[in-house]
Amino acid sequence: MDDFDQSPTGQLDLLSKAFSDQLLACLEECARGRRGLFADVALTEEDESNREWPEAARLRELAQALQNVFAQYEQRNPLCDEFLDLCSMHGESHPGEPRLARIFLARIEAGQVGTPTEEARKPW
Numbered sequence: 001m002d003d004f005d006q007s008p009t010g011q012l013d014l015l016s017k018a019f020s021d022q023l024l025a026c027l028e029e030c031a032r033g034r035r036g037l038f039a040d041v042a043l044t045e046e047d048e049s050n051r052e053w054p055e056a057a058r059l060r061e062l063a064q065a066l067q068n069v070f071a072q073y074e075q076r077n078p079l080c081d082e083f084l085d086l087c088s089m090h091g092e093s094h095p096g097e098p099r100l101a102r103i104f105l106a107r108i109e110a111g112q113v114g115t116p117t118e119e120a121r122k123p124w
Helices: 008-031 054-072 078-087 097-109
Strands: none
Touching (some): 008 097
């Protein structure tokens, strides 16, 4: 059976698997010190380890497209959602990409993706 002849659920599973595989590979590389997974960064040519990372840019684009496809079927992909949330983090309190990648990998391995990262705070 051709992959495109499958039901929408089967196709979503294939897309999710492809995204997951690519994300894990990029997270592992980022955890080892490469920057640019969670956001485009201005890098100097002097720092070889931080040159352009086209795979990371494609992964962010894939995540947004995948999120849109899932939304069409009124479904969600928690891994994709959390990755895009991490991509939107900016500011001085940002833990840094390698550390963020290690934390995210640990959450994936522990099966915690899709659960709140912080306990809900009481409004009072």
